[in-house]
Amino acid sequence: MCGTTRLDDAQKAIDLGVDALGFIFVPSSARYIEPEKAREITAELPPFITTVGVFVNEGVIEIEETVDYLGLSAIQLHGDEDPDFCKKVVRALPSCTVMKAFRVGEHTQETDLSPFNERVKGFVLDSYVKDQEGGTGVSFDWQILARLNIQKPFVLAGGLSPENINNALDIARPYGVDVNSGIELSPGVKNHEELERFIFQVRAFDDKVTGPR
Numbered sequence: 784m785c786g787t788t789r790l791d792d793a794q795k796a797i798d799l800g801v802d803a804l805g806f807i808f809v810p811s812s813a814r815y816i817e818p819e820k821a822r823e824i825t826a827e828l829p830p831f832i833t834t835v836g837v838f839v840n841e842g843v844i845e846i847e848e849t850v851d852y853l854g855l856s857a858i859q860l861h862g863d864e865d866p867d868f869c870k871k872v873v874r875a876l877p878s879c880t881v882m883k884a885f886r887v888g889e890h891t892q893e894t895d896l897s898p899f900n901e902r903v904k905g906f907v908l909d910s911y912v913k914d915q916e917g918g919t920g921v922s923f924d925w926q927i928l929a930r931l932n933i934q935k936p937f938v939l940a941g942g943l944s945p946e947n948i949n950n951a952l953d954i955a956r957p958y959g960v961d962v963n964s965g966i967e968l969s970p971g972v973k974n975h976e977e978l979e980r981f982i983f984q985v986r987a988f989d990d991k992v993t994g995p996r
Contacts, residue, residue, distance in 0.1 A: 784978065785837065785940070785963040786814035788971035790824045795975045799982045803833035803857070805961065808841070808849055813970035814963070818849055825853055833880075837861055843868070847875050859884050859907050869902040880904045882938070886911035887923045893932045900934045907961060910941030922947060925954040945980040952988045960985060 784796045785805030793804050806821045807814045825834050833856040838846050840862035850858065857880035860869060864883065873881050883903045885896060888911030896906060910923040922942030936958035943951055944965030952960070964970070966977040 784966075784973070785835070785961050786967070786971055787824065788814060788816050788820070789973070790827055792973040792975075792978075793824050793828065795973070796978060797829065797832060799979055800986065801982065802959070803835050804828070805835040805837055805859070805963075806853075806855075807837045809837060809839045809861070811839075816971075818852055822853055833857055835859060837884075840864065843871050843875050846872060850876055850879055855879060857882065860903075861907070861909075866898045866902045869899060873902065882907050884909055884940075887927055887931075887941075889924070889927070891927060891931065893930070896931060896933060896935075903935070905936040905938065905958065906933065907938045907940055908955075908957075909961075922951070925951055928955055943981075945977055945984060948981055948984050949988060952985070 784801050784803075785807065787793050787804045787806050796804060806816050808818065809815055828834070834853065835857045836846070836849055836853070836855045837859045838861065846858065849855070858872070858876070859882050860872065861884040869881060869883055881903045882905045883899050884907035885891065887908050891911070899906070908928070910921045912921055925939075938959040938961050939951060939955050939957035940961035940963070942965060943960055943962050948960065962978070962981055966974050966981050968974045
């Protein structure tokens with residue numbers, strides 16, 4: 784679950800079985816959270832919950848400071864970061880999982896992703912909307928993924944909701960999914976009933992494919 788801004792939402796997500804909580808450190812985002820507020824939430828989390836920081840075109844030092852301050856487990860680079868920059872971040876944060884996000888649309892080619900294969904642990908595939916970095920609530924054509932020859936584990940994002948998650952999973956077969964606006968009452972405020980519906984459907988699909996846990 785991304786766009787975490789409230790402890791109550793974080794605790795409910797954990798109770799429902801969410802594996803990771805995302806915090807958006809992008810001031811222009813409607814779901815921006817100050818590091819100090821994020822720390823108040825992460826300090827209350829139980830063990831073994833992955834905490835993810837989302838950054839857009841931030842400097843290595845700034846990312847490193849936020850990761851260290853919060854003890855983040857992983858980060859998403861969601862801007863125009865190139866492979867060399869990703870390599871620098873990986874070197875600066877050897878104990879942190881680094882993922883590169885891409886905004887996928889009809890224009891997306893295999894060569895957009897492949898230079899990052901040796902730089903990051905995985906990808907986040909979001910929807911392309913002109914002049915927006917993410918959090919649009921819009922899904923993309925998941926059939927596009929078949930021609931991208933994706934070589935890394937990827938997390939599917941972009942407009943996922945209880946209404947479309949089964950279709951998304953069936954077509955994309957991602958490593959994981961990232962839900963945000965599709966289970967919200969307003970930006971940064973989660974609808975617990977919709978979140979529960981979403982997670983139930985993801986778990987049911989997973990059981991169908993891999994067998995009950």
